[in-house]
Amino acid sequence: MSTTEKIQMKLSDSKSARWTALFIVSVTMMFGYFFTDVMSPLEPLLTAAKGAENGLGLGWSSDEYGFFSGAYGYFNVFLLLLFFGGLILDKFGIRFTGVLSTVLMFGGALVKWYAVGHEFGGSVVVPFFGTYSTQVVIAALGFAIYGVGCEICGITVSKVIVKWFTGHELALAMGVQVATARLGTAAALGFSLPFAKAMGGVSASIALGAVLLCAGVLVYLVYCVMDKKEDASAAAVATEPEEGFKFSDLGGLFKTTGFWYVAFLCLMFYAGVFPFLKFATKLMIFKYGVDANLAGLIPAMLPFGTIFLTPFFGSIYDKYGKGATLMIIGSCLLTLVHGVFALPLNSWVLAIVMMLILGVAFGLVPSAMWPSVPKIIPMKLLGTAYALIFYIQNIGLALIPVWIGKVNQANTGADGVIDYTETMTIFAAFGVIAIVISFLLLLEDKRKGYGLQQPNVKK
Numbered sequence: 001m002s003t004t005e006k007i008q009m010k011l012s013d014s015k016s017a018r019w020t021a022l023f024i025v026s027v028t029m030m031f032g033y034f035f036t037d038v039m040s041p042l043e044p045l046l047t048a049a050k051g052a053e054n055g056l057g058l059g060w061s062s063d064e065y066g067f068f069s070g071a072y073g074y075f076n077v078f079l080l081l082l083f084f085g086g087l088i089l090d091k092f093g094i095r096f097t098g099v100l101s102t103v104l105m106f107g108g109a110l111v112k113w114y115a116v117g118h119e120f121g122g123s124v125v126v127p128f129f130g131t132y133s134t135q136v137v138i139a140a141l142g143f144a145i146y147g148v149g150c151e152i153c154g155i156t157v158s159k160v161i162v163k164w165f166t167g168h169e170l171a172l173a174m175g176v177q178v179a180t181a182r183l184g185t186a187a188a189l190g191f192s193l194p195f196a197k198a199m200g201g202v203s204a205s206i207a208l209g210a211v212l213l214c215a216g217v218l219v220y221l222v223y224c225v226m227d228k229k230e231d232a233s234a235a236a237v238a239t240e241p242e243e244g245f246k247f248s249d250l251g252g253l254f255k256t257t258g259f260w261y262v263a264f265l266c267l268m269f270y271a272g273v274f275p276f277l278k279f280a281t282k283l284m285i286f287k288y289g290v291d292a293n294l295a296g297l298i299p300a301m302l303p304f305g306t307i308f309l310t311p312f313f314g315s316i317y318d319k320y321g322k323g324a325t326l327m328i329i330g331s332c333l334l335t336l337v338h339g340v341f342a343l344p345l346n347s348w349v350l351a352i353v354m355m356l357i358l359g360v361a362f363g364l365v366p367s368a369m370w371p372s373v374p375k376i377i378p379m380k381l382l383g384t385a386y387a388l389i390f391y392i393q394n395i396g397l398a399l400i401p402v403w404i405g406k407v408n409q410a411n412t413g414a415d416g417v418i419d420y421t422e423t424m425t426i427f428a429a430f431g432v433i434a435i436v437i438s439f440l441l442l443l444e445d446k447r448k449g450y451g452l453q454q455p456n457v458k459k
């Protein structure tokens with residue numbers, strides 16, 4: 001390589017630099033994912049009678065647990081904060097938005113930690129939702145603030161990856177980021193319950209998550225240094241100034257049918273995964289008779305599988321294309337798994353097999369869907385596009401746990417045991433709709449030539 005060529009390289013053209021940048025932002029996101037699911041395996045403790053379970057029970061109802069779990073998306077959806085987050089990202093950039101979002105995550109975590117560790121007494125009427133104990137409502141408030149930070153951080157990290165990896169291994173990079181994040185989810189699902197029990201309280205697991213989020217803020221500040229250098233090197237190379245974001249461009253985004261298909265596929269597919277995980281530990285105990293101390297390990301297999309599969313499917317997409325086909329297969333597997341969970345078959349071996357298949361589905365769709373967005377939407381609108389997709393997805397993340405919590409409550413027998421048939425049929429229905437949408441996306445790709453079936457790596 002000549003000296004001139006070296007001088008004209010962007011920092012992101014260096015393989016080691018772009019993978020270092022990816023590693024840094026992925027760690028921040030991983031800490032976030034740990035915190036998102038830190039409460040999921042604690043459902044049996046949260047919903048045990050106050051003082052039961054060696055004094056660890058908090059006495060929440062299934063309805064309260066559902067309300068709390070959905071809080072992740074309340075501010076994102078009802079206050080439109082995620083949508084504004086996308087505009088902030090496109091207007092003020094990756095460094096400002098990333099720092100803002102990580103600080104919000106940490107702040108929200110502290111509120112939730114405070115709520116769960118204290119007795120408040122009394123209850124609060126939440127319009128349109130119901131009446132919940134003050135502790136649940138404050139914990140939900142913290143989780144809602146955290147959710148705003150985590151989602152804005154998610155779109156920021158997506159934009160970071162597109163910035164560094166366009167023209168390189170984009171889908172693989174996105175797959176690696178998602179896989180790293182899944183490590184956080186798996187750690188939360190696997191260790192949160194034993195950790196809380198060992199430390200003598202639910203709030204111990206939340207405190208651990210909050211400490212990790214604090215580290216996440218610091219790690220992101222390190223990325224900001226790299227981002228500045230990348231911008232400086234890009235400015236030295238660029239011949240024409242990059243086109244900036246204009247509000248008038250939003251019309252074009254709204255009129256893009258492929259974009260809406262991706263957004264609704266995202267809503268339906270993720271509705272069948274993340275809200276399911278919130279209830280899966282208790283499902284394993286009640287439906288499949290798994291010991292309460294081990295029950296969290298079965299849902300934890302789901303993210304573990306995706307740790308390897310998401311980058312694997314991502315690199316297949318990079319090399320061979322077939323993004324829309326990968327999404328169709330993933331949606332079919334999601335439907336199959338929830339359909340089987342709805343059947344009156346109670347073998348824990350079957351539950352493990354289904355969880356592993358769900359892991360394949362959870363590797364397939366994200367590895368193909370997220371890198372497809374930059375093929376449909378230009379870079380200058382990418383922050384807003386990801387934000388809108390996340391926004392629509394968050395409607396599901398916010399409301400489905402509330403719905404499922406109420407369904408579980410209604411299907412709880414006098415002995416406290418839940419019949420999960422209705423719950424799992426609802427999750428299977430999300431899968432069916434996801435299949436239909438992914439076929440529509442394939443047809444739209446044929447019509448518009450987005451290139452979803454084409455490889456990402458330029459030869």
Ligand SMILES: NCCCC[C@H](NC(=O)[C@@H](N)CCCCN)C(=O)O
Nearest residue numbers: 033036154158174178274366370390
């Ligand atoms: N490049 C986009 C990666 C998105 C990964 C995706 N995350 C989400 O969809 C988030 N909006 C929701 C995350 C909720 C749990 N923290 C994923 O597959 O995780």
